[in-house]
Amino acid sequence: MTPLMLTGMLLSFIGVGLILGIVFYYTFLPINDPVRIFLDTSYVGLTYLLYIIIIGAAVSGVGLLIYIRAVRTGITIPAGEYSYTRPASIIRRPAPKKEILKPSIEKTVTPLKPKGENIVEEIEKEIEQIIETVEKPVGEKAVEEKKPMIEVISKATDMVCPHCGKLNPVGSTKCEACGKQIFTPEEPSKSCPVCSAPLTLSQKISGDLYVCGICFSEIRIPPEIQKLIGIK
Numbered sequence: 001m002t003p004l005m006l007t008g009m010l011l012s013f014i015g016v017g018l019i020l021g022i023v024f025y026y027t028f029l030p031i032n033d034p035v036r037i038f039l040d041t042s043y044v045g046l047t048y049l050l051y052i053i054i055i056g057a058a059v060s061g062v063g064l065l066i067y068i069r070a071v072r073t074g075i076t077i078p079a080g081e082y083s084y085t086r087p088a089s090i091i092r093r094p095a096p097k098k099e100i101l102k103p104s105i106e107k108t109v110t111p112l113k114p115k116g117e118n119i120v121e122e123i124e125k126e127i128e129q130i131i132e133t134v135e136k137p138v139g140e141k142a143v144e145e146k147k148p149m150i151e152v153i154s155k156a157t158d159m160v161c162p163h164c165g166k167l168n169p170v171g172s173t174k175c176e177a178c179g180k181q182i183f184t185p186e187e188p189s190k191s192c193p194v195c196s197a198p199l200t201l202s203q204k205i206s207g208d209l210y211v212c213g214i215c216f217s218e219i220r221i222p223p224e225i226q227k228l229i230g231i232k
């Protein structure tokens with residue numbers, strides 16, 4: 001719960017409290033009470049009571065908006081986790097480029113050692129980096145592009161026990177409620193990348209889109225892997 005979520009929630013509670021409070025207070029006021037007479041007085045077509053209710057509703061609405069906003073921004077931050085499903089292609093490829101930039105920064109930042117040593121070290125580093133950048137991409141690319149990968153579209157955090165329907169956090173092996181094994185593990189290439197349940201339990205939505213039968217994460221399974229698993 002972030003401070004923004006808290007203020008949003010508080011505001012909406014205050015708004016609702018204001019409406020309920022004033023209506024409750026009003027209904028129990030004696031008919032001739034000056035406060036009741038004041039609340040009954042109309043101003044530009046509406047009574048003061050209605051104005052207070054409208055203000056309460058507005059405060060509560062604003063509070064709700066702030067809360068929803070805070071919740072949404074709270075959720076979008078960990079969205080970066082999704083990219084971990086394609087680590088090989090996304091994380092490795094740009095790396096060599098960064099390494100090329102490093103030596104030029106280090107030259108300016110580390111003049112602490114005697115010049116002679118520094119230069120030798122730098123040349124060695126540079127040679128290593130050149131070898132890395134030249135050799136790796138060629139070999140890696142060839143392997144990566146041939147290998148189809150399962151892509152996670154939406155990542156769930158709970159698994160549904162197929163025996164009793166109870167929710168268990170991803171990573172559990174036995175159900176907290178009924179004690180049974182949630183699923184019999186398969187080899188990783190034929191398993192859900194989120195909860196490791198066998199993909200034979202998944203359900204097709206459309207095209208290559210599937211929903212894991214245990215954690216209900218949405219996943220894209222390339223046709224090659226569909227064949228390998230034997231799902232349609």
Ligand SMILES: [Zn+2]
Pocket residue numbers: 161162163164165166175176177178179180
């Ligand atoms: Zn269970």
Ligand SMILES: [Zn+2]
Pocket residue numbers: 192193194195196197212213214215216217
């Ligand atoms: Zn799953």
